[in-house]
Amino acid sequence: xxxxxxxxxxxxxxxxxxxxxxxxxxxxxxxxxxxxxxxxxxxxxxxxxxxxxxxxxxxxxxxxxxxxxxxxxxxxxxxxxxxxxxxxxxxxxxxxxxxxxxxxxxxxxxxxxxxxxxxxxxxxxxxxxxxxxxxxxx
Amino acid sequence: xxxxxxxxxxxxxxxxxxxxxxxxxxxxxxxxxxxxxxxxxxxxxxxxxxxxxxxxxxxxxxxxxxxxxxxxxxxxxxxx
Numbered sequence: 001x002x003x004x005x006x007x008x009x010x011x012x013x014x015x016x017x018x019x020x021x022x023x024x025x026x027x028x029x030x031x032x033x034x035x036x037x038x039x040x041x042x043x044x045x046x047x048x049x050x051x052x053x054x055x056x057x058x059x060x061x062x063x064x065x066x067x068x069x070x071x072x073x074x075x076x077x078x079x080x081x082x083x084x085x086x087x088x089x090x091x092x093x094x095x096x097x098x099x100x101x102x103x104x105x106x107x108x109x110x111x112x113x114x115x116x117x118x119x120x121x122x123x124x125x126x127x128x129x130x131x132x133x134x135x136x137x138x
Numbered sequence: 139x140x141x142x143x144x145x146x147x148x149x150x151x152x153x154x155x156x157x158x159x160x161x162x163x164x165x166x167x168x169x170x171x172x173x174x175x176x177x178x179x180x181x182x183x184x185x186x187x188x189x190x191x192x193x194x195x196x197x198x199x200x201x202x203x204x205x206x207x208x209x210x211x212x213x214x215x216x217x218x
Contacts, residue, residue: 055210080217116218120146121215136214138186
């Protein structure tokens, strides 16, 4: 089973875990991305996330389908935030449930690594003295 | 043909708008679109890379664009 979501309001970690939990699964692996307070020595004031929503949901679904195809995983959930996030807030949650932990760990890592490469979501880092779209320039 | 191009992230700042209306030759390819855009907005060439999406899918350079397609410019993604 797959669930993907893009949300303009706070993600709920517990409800993500509850959604993947199932009697056939002996392990749940959860990746929680959080907003870091420092990038390359500069204090981050906030992050602003923007998504091309329809395509981002498509790409998130593709990752989830690929995970179900590659690993013996029962359930995968991918939730991503948009909008303004402060330090410590949660931009992304990936939860994977499988019968055994090996598949859950591997699939979860694959999902976040692939999301960062292919899902059309962008973040702007806002510092005290300026701002930058992450990864935009070489 | 008249096309409305969706812009995101830094491309929105380069275009100065989230939707850019441009005139494109009928059955233009993705690479032809990129040439037109880069002539008008040279800052696109300074990006690490950028992709074109056609109807919510990453498009290859030789893909043909039709008037009904939804076109978006995808600068380097940075989600997560």
